[in-house]
Amino acid sequence: MTELTLAPDDLALPFAIEGKQARGRIVRLGATAQRVIDGHGYRGDAARLAGEALTIVSLLGSALKFEGTLTLQTRGEGRARMVVADFATPGQVRSFVSVEENAEPDAPLLGDGSFALTIDPAEGQNRYQGIVELHGSLSEAALLYFQQSEQIPTKLKIAVGQVQSDGAPSWRAGGILLQRVAGEGGLQPAEANDDDWVRFGALLDTVGADELLDPTLAGEDLLYRLFNEDGVRVFEPQPIRFQCRCSAERVANVLDAYSVEELEDLKLPDGRIEAKCEFCGTVYPYERGA
Numbered sequence: 001m002t003e004l005t006l007a008p009d010d011l012a013l014p015f016a017i018e019g020k021q022a023r024g025r026i027v028r029l030g031a032t033a034q035r036v037i038d039g040h041g042y043r044g045d046a047a048r049l050a051g052e053a054l055t056i057v058s059l060l061g062s063a064l065k066f067e068g069t070l071t072l073q074t075r076g077e078g079r080a081r082m083v084v085a086d087f088a089t090p091g092q093v094r095s096f097v098s099v100e101e102n103a104e105p106d107a108p109l110l111g112d113g114s115f116a117l118t119i120d121p122a123e124g125q126n127r128y129q130g131i132v133e134l135h136g137s138l139s140e141a142a143l144l145y146f147q148q149s150e151q152i153p154t155k156l157k158i159a160v161g162q163v164q165s166d167g168a169p170s171w172r173a174g175g176i177l178l179q180r181v182a183g184e185g186g187l188q189p190a191e192a193n194d195d196d197w198v199r200f201g202a203l204l205d206t207v208g209a210d211e212l213l214d215p216t217l218a219g220e221d222l223l224y225r226l227f228n229e230d231g232v233r234v235f236e237p238q239p240i241r242f243q244c245r246c247s248a249e250r251v252a253n254v255l256d257a258y259s260v261e262e263l264e265d266l267k268l269p270d271g272r273i274e275a276k277c278e279f280c281g282t283v284y285p286y287e288r289g290a
Ligand SMILES: [Zn+2]
Pocket: 244, 245, 246, 247, 277, 278, 279, 280, 281, 282
């Protein structure tokens, strides 16, 4: 029996294609994706949306140059009413999605709606929010965000799926983000060599979901496979893991703002009030003035 060697996992790996004004990050999520998806008991579409959202916030959040959080939130008219994921520096992620089980079977998954990215610096700077229209997938909305809000030419490839390991299938997610950057001497992305950029896009199109999800294929090796002729340089990986940031105190802060009438609606038959964290399922008992 051959032992498969597992590649470094649950990380974001920044890279640059030297001299070609392109840089990006590759994200691999193994135990982290499984923990979030399985923890919620998500299957099918809900599992895939949660994995995709986790990958997007990991790709974007790992680029933050300051302490803070990055949040993705959608609202739509499709079966998936809401998708939320966030990334807190240096590498904590979580997600929850709300998919209607009883919707019309041919209703679109996300439908028309909005896709918001919010960046909340821990201190100092102002909160920033960019909102774009949601039409297709989360990846398409993320690309639209880059086009409209940041005006950076961007390419994105994401995969979510189940991979057999130790006899049991487990969820994995992965993605590559590639961006045009201003070169030395202040050369603008638009002035950069388009042939290279078009070719990089074509190379990225060749990446299969199996490669993005393969637990034995290191991110570095996948990047080398794609861009070795152009001189790809890989930087220090950033670990990513599931970690909820909820607490009894935060829950109390929210519920303290509720009116007596609103609290009345939350009461259980025995008069107690409980609040459940949507991200991790922890239930917090609450008492006014406690
Ligand atoms: Zn929580």
